[in-house]
Amino acid sequence: MTTQALLDDRYGRTRSPRRRILGWTIVAVLALSAIGYLGWTTFASSAASVTATDTGFTVENDKSVSATFQITGPTGQPVACALEARDEDHGTVGWRVVEYPASEDHTRAFTETIPTLSLATTGFVNACWVP
Known part of the structure; x- marks a missing residue:
C-alpha cells in the first residue's frame, strides 16, 4: 500500500x-x-392537441367564402376553431370562431361559411384548440 x-x-x-x-x-x-x-x-x-387540415375553399360571392377542413383532436372533448378569409393582398377580410361539441370520432370533416367584408380569395383554418 x-x-x-x-x-x-x-x-x-x-x-x-x-x-x-x-x-x-x-x-x-x-x-x-x-x-x-x-x-x-x-x-x-x-x-389534448388539435390539428386542422384544410381540404378546400369556395368563394361563394363577395360577402362570403366556404372553407372545408378536417380536424383531428381528442375524443370526448369539445373543439373550437378560428376560421379566416383573406383577399388577394393577404389582408384579413373575414373571421369566424366556431365551436363543435364533444364527439367520439377522432377525425371529423366540416364545411363552414365565413362572412367577409369584401371579395375573398381564400378561406382556411387559422387555429383549433380545446376550450
Whole structure:
C-alpha cells in the first residue's frame, strides 16, 4: 500500500461499497424520475392537441367564402376553431370562431361559411384548440 492509501484508510477517507451503491441508487432514481416526468408532460400536451387540415375553399360571392377542413383532436372533448378569409393582398377580410361539441370520432370533416367584408380569395383554418 502507498502512503496516501494508508492515510486514507486510517482517517476514513475511503468510500465503502455500501455508500457507493447508495450514491448510484440516488442518481438512478433521480434520472428515472426526470425521464418519467418529461414523458408524461409530452404525452399530456400531445393528447389534448388539435390539428386542422384544410381540404378546400369556395368563394361563394363577395360577402362570403366556404372553407372545408378536417380536424383531428381528442375524443370526448369539445373543439373550437378560428376560421379566416383573406383577399388577394393577404389582408384579413373575414373571421369566424366556431365551436363543435364533444364527439367520439377522432377525425371529423366540416364545411363552414365565413362572412367577409369584401371579395375573398381564400378561406382556411387559422387555429383549433380545446376550450
